[in-house]
Amino acid sequence: MPKKTLRNISEIRRYFHTNEDPIYFVSATNFNLLGIDEWVKNFKYICYMDCFDGRHPNVFVPSEIPHEEFQSIEDINNYLLQHKEVIDFVKRRGGKPKFVFLMFDEKTEMLVKELGGEVWFPKAKLRERCDNKIETVRIGNKAGVPSVPNTLSEVRDYDHLRQICEKAGLGHDLVLQSAFGDSGHTTFFIKSEADFRKHEHEIVGQGEIKIMKRIDCRGSAIEGCVTQQGTIVGPLMTELVGFKELTPYRGGWCGNEIFATSFPARTRQKARDLTFKFGEQLRKEGYRGYFELDFLIEKKNGELWLGELNPRITGASSMTNHAAFAHADAPLFLFHLLAFSKKPFELDVEELNARWADPEMIDSWSQMVIKHTDDDVDIITEAPQSGIYKMLEDGRVVFDRFDYHRRAVETENEAFFLRISGVGDYRYEGADLGILVMRGRSMTSGFKLTERAGKWIHGIKNAYAARPLPAAQALDAPAFKIM
Numbered sequence: 001m002p003k004k005t006l007r008n009i010s011e012i013r014r015y016f017h018t019n020e021d022p023i024y025f026v027s028a029t030n031f032n033l034l035g036i037d038e039w040v041k042n043f044k045y046i047c048y049m050d051c052f053d054g055r056h057p058n059v060f061v062p063s064e065i066p067h068e069e070f071q072s073i074e075d076i077n078n079y080l081l082q083h084k085e086v087i088d089f090v091k092r093r094g095g096k097p098k099f100v101f102l103m104f105d106e107k108t109e110m111l112v113k114e115l116g117g118e119v120w121f122p123k124a125k126l127r128e129r130c131d132n133k134i135e136t137v138r139i140g141n142k143a144g145v146p147s148v149p150n151t152l153s154e155v156r157d158y159d160h161l162r163q164i165c166e167k168a169g170l171g172h173d174l175v176l177q178s179a180f181g182d183s184g185h186t187t188f189f190i191k192s193e194a195d196f197r198k199h200e201h202e203i204v205g206q207g208e209i210k211i212m213k214r215i216d217c218r219g220s221a222i223e224g225c226v227t228q229q230g231t232i233v234g235p236l237m238t239e240l241v242g243f244k245e246l247t248p249y250r251g252g253w254c255g256n257e258i259f260a261t262s263f264p265a266r267t268r269q270k271a272r273d274l275t276f277k278f279g280e281q282l283r284k285e286g287y288r289g290y291f292e293l294d295f296l297i298e299k300k301n302g303e304l305w306l307g308e309l310n311p312r313i314t315g316a317s318s319m320t321n322h323a324a325f326a327h328a329d330a331p332l333f334l335f336h337l338l339a340f341s342k343k344p345f346e347l348d349v350e351e352l353n354a355r356w357a358d359p360e361m362i363d364s365w366s367q368m369v370i371k372h373t374d375d376d377v378d379i380i381t382e383a384p385q386s387g388i389y390k391m392l393e394d395g396r397v398v399f400d401r402f403d404y405h406r407r408a409v410e411t412e413n414e415a416f417f418l419r420i421s422g423v424g425d426y427r428y429e430g431a432d433l434g435i436l437v438m439r440g441r442s443m444t445s446g447f448k449l450t451e452r453a454g455k456w457i458h459g460i461k462n463a464y465a466a467r468p469l470p471a472a473q474a475l476d477a478p479a480f481k482i483m
Contacts, residue, residue, distance in 0.1 A: 006345040009329050016040045023098045026077050028482040032313045048076050051386050051419050056404050062086050073103040081111040120340035122287050130311040132179045134208045140306045143281035145274045148305040150212040155203050158196045170213040177210040187251050217296040222271055223320045224279045225332050226288045227339045230349035231279025234320040234332050235362050236271045238262050245457050248373045248429050257366040257441055258319045260359035270304050271295050290336040315483045325361035366442035372431045378466035383422045389415050397459020412440045427466050
């Protein structure tokens with residue numbers, strides 16, 4: 001008997017509300033896909049950290065067992081998939097399990113196969129190729145999506161770098177990026193030989209480097225999903241970048257805002273058109289599903305340049321999947337699941353994209369990723385719990401009530417806090433303390449933190465207490481972010 005084809009949004013929503021196959025999001029926390037369990041029956045989170053102290057009904061956190069030091073999110077996921085309590089949990093629930101991840105590798109794919117499951121993302125090998133910043137430039141060029149004026153080359157030393165730049169006409173005020181890595185960790189601002197010397201060991205011998213002319217720009221982010229029916233595109237978001245109150249990393253991502261008029265209408269439409277083109281090129285490369293693009297918008301002329309590709313869900317996915325248009329139709333991630341479900345569907349992608357471009361479909365939210373920014377190490381003795389917080393008239397921030405729905409935030413004097421670091425954890429420079437989500441903007445029109453945002457950051461940080469690390473104890477802080 002032929003499978004019935006889903007023909008509209010209502011049928012797609014109903015299909016997932018009655019889904020029988022167990023679907024698992026395995027990750028350090030459930031932040032990136034928070035709330036998807038309410039759209040998809042039998043959707044569970046398997047997490048390393050319990051951000052909700054056992055009070056989220058669909059979060060499963062196994063007890064901690066001895067393990068090697070994690071070097072990446074992939075290590076965390078592979079640890080979880082080999083944990084007996086996780087294996088028992090998956091077997092007990094039965095069905096044909098499907099797994100989605102923030103990050104995974106070929107070992108993850110093997111572990112999922114051993115569990116009798118499927119990974120609902122493109123193969124790790126393909127994702128790794130697309131994630132390579134050098135390859136991203138090439139995919140963009142094929143799609144007609146331009147990157148900041150750049151050249152791709154290995155670099156032998158500073159004199160060699162100058163020769164390369166003179167030949168490419170890039171000048172000597174530069175931004176260099178290696179093939180892989182997080183923003184803030186593998187992005188180097190080079191204006192002099194002294195700047196080069198500081199990062200030489202991370203540039204020389206690292207293969208091809210992306211060497212860009214430095215521009216004065218705003219950061220922005222946009223997410224899309226490659227489906228069999230075309231690329232669905234979310235709205236353009238602002239990016240919070242390098243605020244010293246939030247992150248110790250210069251140029252490091254530390255949050256987003258989503259609101260209807262984030263940039264001029266012409267810029268927003270151009271970003272949407274370029275994202276569609278990029279998604280269609282990804283489809284030709286064999287990719288399908290969720291992705292995110294960073295665009296750099298030049299302040300002087302509004303020119304739009306491709307920054308980087310994340311072939312996955314990201315820290316911004318929570319914003320895309322909770323905006324008003326997502327509640328009116330369906331979260332973008334639902335279309336990712338649909339693309340992997342083998343369920344035939346027909347969808348007017350052009351009509352959906354036009355509707356999601358309508359400013360009336362977008363409400364205003366912002367999120368701030370709060371890291372420990374001091375250059376010290378201690379052990380947390382008090383930590384704020386996840387839930388809804390209030391800002392009092394005198395600027396103090398106080399816990400109001402427990403909740404795991406960010407939409408429970410009613411006014412701009414409330415915010416949802418998701419705790420990452422808890423009691424007993426190390427607090428070190430760059431450690432994620434938690435994520436604060438609030439209605440309205442956290443930046444001014446000039447892209448500075450608002451006074452209100454500053455008070456929220458201070459209030460949350462102030463709710464942490466810690467004791468010094470014993471003198472004989474040393475800590476190598478992890479060099480990867482967990483969302």
